[in-house]
Amino acid sequence: MTDVRLNMAKVEAEAAVRPRRRPGGARARERAAWGFVAPALIAIGVFFAxxxxxxxLLSLTDFDIYALADLDNVRFIGVQNYERLFGNPLFWGAMKNTGLFAVLGVPLSIAASLAAAVILNARVVKWRPLWRVIFFAPFVTTLVATAVLWNYLLHTRYGVINWAISSVGLSPVDWLGQPSTSIPAILMFVVWKIFGYNMLIFLAVLQTVPDDLYEAARIDGAGVWKRFTHVTLPAIAPTLLLVSIISVASFFQLFAEPYVMTQGGPAQSTVTVLYFMYEEGFKWWNLGSASAVAFVLFVCILAVTLVQLAVAKRMGAYE
Known part of the structure; x- marks a missing residue:
């Protein structure tokens, strides 16, 4: 008992001589923290917000080429740009094409990148660093240059793809000249271009999955497919959600691919929302209408992202 009292007295004595924290210490650290992040916040505010x-504000005006010459020509028209937009059949055609690109392209690109990551993660594959470089190389190459190259590959008479088709006795296909094949042709190019980036993300998270889980599943008699569905997919579910959100946003913002490969044709079959916005703003100089298109596209991407998050949360992909 005496020892306990001595220890308590010692603790109290040390506390008495210990220097107390100044009341303003927390506030000083908070001010210092705001000082460090202030430049980044100012940059975001100036260049984004x-x-x-x-x-x-521009989407609520009739800003056009005449307003560029004299700002007195600008009129506030409220939501008329949005009303005209929703009554424009070309806009709804662009929305349908964009939705088709996203519905077909997102699962295809995720499946291709995940399959490549799983294969490269296997220890039986030789020269894995070389394959990673080969698969990732299209992502870092210039988009316009690779799109022009794919135009030659898909050429009806001189393209390598049609040469391969003709070599097995089939008729050449006008890939970029028919509405029925133009979207699949562009999809092939887009998936080839971006899947290496998603593959590296999947490969990084696959390497964090403990080998003990696979070993336990193998001992329980689980085959390759069951190990993939019961071990791999649950372990990478949050990353799968991230990649799906990024992929949806990417496919909703397709522009350079149809612009370079088809110029929106044939018969407007590859005009996307971003391509339509470009034409409104920089071909017809209806900058107010183009701004309205941009905000409609933002709302669409936000809505799809919220749906993805809700479905993933219901399935337990994240908390």
Missing amino acids: VPVFAAL
């Missing part, structure tokens, strides 16, 4: 707010 302000332009977005300005574009929103």
Whole structure:
């Protein structure tokens, strides 16, 4: 008992002589933290928030080429740009094409990148670093240059793809000249271009899955497919959600691919929402209408992302 009292007295004595924290210490650290992040916040405000707010105001005006010459020609028209937009059949055609690109392209690109990552993660594959470089190389190459190259590959008379088709006795296909094949042709190019990036993300998370889980599943008699569905997929579910959100946003913002490969044709079959926005703003100089298209596209991407998050949460992909 005496020892306990002595220890308590010692603790109290040390506490008495210990220097107390100044009341302003926490506030000083908080001010220092805000000082460090202030430059980044100012940059975001100047180069992101302000332009977005300005574009929103622009979408409520009839800003056009005449307004570029004299700002007195600008009129505030409210939501008329949005009303005209929703009554424009070309806009709904662009929405349908964009939705088709996303519905077909997102699962295809995720499946291709995940399959490549699983194969490269296997220890039986030789020269894995070389294959990673080969698969990732299309992502870092210039988009316009590779799109022009694919135009030659898909050429009806001189393209390598049609040469391969003709060599087995089939008729050449006008890949970029028919509405029925133009979207699949562009999809092939887009998936080839971006799947290496998603593959590296999947490969990184696959290497964090403990080998003990696979060993336990193998001992329980689980085959390759069951190990993939019961071990791999649950372990990478949050990353799968991230990649799906990124892929949806990417496919909703397709522009350079149809612009370079088909110029929106044939018969407007590859006009996307972003391509339609480009034409409204920089071909017809209806900048107010183009800003309205941008905000409609933003709302669509936001809505799809929220649906993805809700479905993933219901399935337990994240908490």
